[in-house]
Structure formats: C-alpha cells, structure tokens
Amino acid sequence: MSGPMLDVQNLSVTFQSDGGPVYAVRDLSLRLAPGEVIGIVGESGSGKSVTMMSVLRLLDTRRTEISATELAVDGQSLLGLPARALQDLRGPVVSYIFQDPLTALNPLLTVGRQLTEGMRRHAGLGRAEARAKALDLLRRVGIPAPELRIDQLPHQLSGGMRQRVMIAIALACDPKLLIADEPTTALDVTVQAEIVRLVQSIQAERGMAMVWVTHDLALLARLADRVVVMYAGRIIEDAPARTLYSSPAHPYTAGLLASTSRIDDPFTEQTSIPGMPPDPRRIAPGCSFAPRCTRALAQCQTVVPPLVQQPDGRRLACFNPLPEAHT
C-alpha cells in the first residue's frame, strides 16, 4: 500500500496582526490518499485556505508562524525544506488554482508565456515543444481558438476563460496533487457548472489527488469522496461525502447543511445558525462553536472536544453529536 499523498499532522498557523496574534489554524491533522478527492468546507476565517496555503508555504513568512509535527507531500517531508527546494515541488508535485484568476495571472505576460514557464523550468521542454503542449492544454480545458488565445494577455479573456487558463497552468506540469481554492466562486452558476465538470473529468483521467476548498457544501456534494468541515481553525467533522450529507453528526455541520440553499427543495423553510463565527483573535476555552450551539453541554464551554475517529469511518470533534439519522 502506498503512503498518503498529503500528510499533515498537528498543524498550527498563527498570524501576527496589529491587534495581536490571529489563531488561523489550530492543531490540524489530515491525510489524503493518492487519487482521493476531498472537499474542505468552512466559512470565511475558518482556516480552510490557510491550511492549504501553508502546505507549500505560500503565506507571508515574516508575519506567519507555522508549526507541525509532519507536513509531507507524496512521502517527502516539507518541514525545514529550503525555499529553493519547495519551488521545485510547485508545479510537478503540487499545483494550485485560486479564486480570482485576474490577480493570480500576470497581466503583462501572454497566456502562452505563463503556461509554458513551468514546463520549461521543471520538465526542461524547449520553446516549440512547450508551445505545442500549451496549445493541447488550452484545447483540453475548452478554450476556443487556442492558436489565437495563446498570444493574448489575461485582460483580453472573460472571467470563465481566465479560470480555464489557470486550470491549464495548474495542469501544465502534471501535478500529483491539485489544490483548488474556491475556483468557481467568482463565476456565474452556468460557467461554474462547466468548470466543475471540466476539472472532474481531468481529475478522473489523470487520477490525481485533489482538494477543493469552498464555502459551499452544495458544490461539494457531487465532487468529493470525503468532506472535511472546519470551524474557527479546527476540523470539527471529516466524513465520507454520503455519510456527511445524509447524517451530519456535528451540530455545526448540520446547521451549515440546513442553511445551504436547496435547488431540489427550495420552498421548505430553512433554519439559520444563530449568532456569528468567533473572532480568531479571541480564543475562548472550550468548543469554539459552543456559543452558537443548541446542543452545548457544560463541558463544551471549558474543554476543547478532541477530533476522534468514529466506528462509522468519520472523525468527529463533539461531546454531544446528533444521533445517527435513520434514512
């Protein structure tokens, strides 16, 4: 049996801000098998993006403190790895797709230049070879007239086209792990549906492992094998997708699911989670969700519930989970 594609153990990320330290990620452990597709879901400030960005140290190191007992991709530990060595991994091993292609793309370089940069650096391809491969990739991600688009600048493309270019760049070096951070949030639903299907089919044909980071549980339903739910910097539930959607165990997961818009059942009145997410600068003792939780016990106010492996295959951090739903 091969080892995990991604192995994160006891990761904590703290930012130094003017208002004091921000505890963005707290004691997070996560493993991803080769070829596995997981979704990380959480609201803004939950630490979902920060977790993924800290894997290849994409965060500003001057103001960020990252600690972990293990941080490895495809069996290679990244802890203590010099910046230069990390660069060699960005592209061929791990690639990212970000939410806003307009800020992620260089506005002054042509699509072709940005697409071939990684291939030439990492795979040592020549100019002509790289260009031919770039055209293939643009075709694969559904860009019409790639011969024309390859020499254009990002501002000459629509939002959906730019995101396709981003996907092509991310795939250029055949990564083993693709991390997509809210890749469709800025797009219209019809374009989102196309992009999701595109990435899904590429993932299936290449068998690469994938992490989708999103705030939208609905989006993940058909995408992810497994869904990891984060709240206030911690994983609170991690379950196979079918289990999570049919019987959420953590009250926050259940609340999030209940407030997600349902195109399949839009007229049933929904209940919202009361209150607001906590300020990540003020960490209260106990479970961070307790102040908003209708099932909170006295214990929840004082002790952080540990993330414990359950018999049904999920991991759960809750002292008073919902009873198993009978379906």
Add this chain to the structure above:
Amino acid sequence: MTAVPVIHAKGLTVEFGVRRSVLTGRKAGAVQAVSNVDLTVDRGETLAVVGESGCGKSTLGRALLRSVPIAQGRLEFMGKDITELEGDALRAARHQFQMVFQDPYASLNPKMKIFETLAEPLRVHTTDSAATIRERVMDMMAAAGLAPDFASRYPHEFSGGQRQRVAIARAVILRPDFVVADEPLSALDVSLQLQILTLFRQLKSQFSLTYLFISHDLARVFGFADRIAVMYLGKIVEIGTAREIYAAPAHPYTRALIAAAPSPDPARGTERDALTLRGELPSPANPPKGCRFHTRCPLAMPVCSEVEPQMVGLGGRHAAACHLVTPG
C-alpha cells in the same frame, strides 16, 4: 385587481457608452444594458430578478430608482410618471425608494457612527425633532437586530453580517414604498445569508415593504420571492410566480439556470448535465440577432436566429419569450 402597482415600466431601455459622432450626429457605440423591458411590481410583493453577471439585472434595479438615465420607455411609480423627473422633485421622491447594496463594507460611511448613519436620512427627509429621531433610530436598530450600544460605534467594528443589517436599517428607516436590494447576500457567509433573508422578511411584514430582490442565486430566491423575473442580455425572458417557474420552467435559459445550481445531495441527478449551457454570455454591445439566447441554447431552431420571440402568456402570471412555448 385595480390596486395601483408600485412600479410600472413599459419599454424601459437603458444605454451606456453612447457617443455622438461629431460628423454625423448619430449615436455610436451604445450598449443596451436593459432593452425594452416591461415590468410591474405590485404593492407588498417581492419580485426577484435573476440572471448571470452582465445580464442587466443591477442596471434594471437602478433604472427603476432613476439612478441611471432612461434612454427610452416610460416609468411609473405609484401611478405617477417619473420618467422625466429631475432635480429637486427627484430628490424629494428619493425617500420613497431605497437601495441595499451587495458590499456592506463599501456602502457605509466609515467615518460615521451607526447612529449618525441611521439618523441622516431622517434629518434630510423629515422635520422630526432630535428626540423623535433618536427614538426612531433606536426602534429601527431593535427591528434590525442591532444591540442599542452599537449606535455609538463605527462600521469597521462590525462583521459583514452586522454591517448589512445596518445598511438595511438605513434603507428602511424612512418607510420607503419600494426597496431595491442588489445581491445583498452574496458577500455573506452561508450561515449569515439566511439570517439576513429572515430580516428582510420580518421588516417586510412589519413595515409593509415592496422589494425588488436582485440575485444570481436562484435556489435562494425560490423560497423568498413571490415572483421571479429571469433576465438574459438585457431582456426579461421569463416571469412568473416562484412556484409557477419552479414547477414548469418554460424558457431553456431558466431550465439551464436551475440545472446548473448545485444541490447538497450527492445522489442527485446526472441527467441535469444534458441541460448545461455551453459558452459564455455574448457581448451586450453586439447582441445576437433574433433570440439573444440562441447562440447558447441547446434547443435553438433556425427561426431563433432570425426572429425575436415575444412574451407569451402561459396562464396565471407566467409568461416567457421563446419560440418553443405555446400559449397556455
């Protein structure tokens, strides 16, 4: 029904980027963001306008508030023609229609305390005494779910959800006859979206408000709106009650929007894929001939690229503009 509608628009057209040629005096480079739209908003109803970005839904909302110039057509507010209203008369009418914006970080004055933000419209538009204003502000804050001690604080001290509550309170404090909310949920986290939607609902029943609710999230508006108008490239392509449209979406574009909306159910339909649209919104500067949707329509026929379909009644309040629909 003989009640006067809050909004009645006929042939409403909004153009942007119009230049007059120096030589010929002819208009050039015009983009019709809203093209020949007929729309009625009844008193007390919530009408949702949905569509992709660039479809003209925000511009339509602004045109109904007279915030952008109307190029052609006629706009009545409470039975009164306001198409040509200008200057002081328009300013005086403004307290009757209000807007809530998408981004509560940009729509509140960062230098104004919450109390001042809410008191300002009252000072401008009413002759209320300072004591009455204080009372009305505090009442409004309570209705919007804002704690009284927030009054002396600044916008930066609040989260997105709380700011949106303030923005809504400011829009509603003058008891306007018509409120346009432009994507008021899309900057908010999922768990807060529902809270804000509930606030809109409560304020509507408390102050008998009428909403035009602009959104790209069809799933959200089905349960919230009385009626839904679907826009594509400056035109309304389908309109009806939420239940009429959900039960029998008539326009292929409406069907595609419903099919594209993700559902939190891993088992739900792969058959929806058949309805998914290819390609992107064409440029409104150069809209396709005939039906504007024909370039992306999976069901397009030869006639669709030649003849523009007209709105056809489908029974009830339901109507759609498509060559494939037959009158009901």
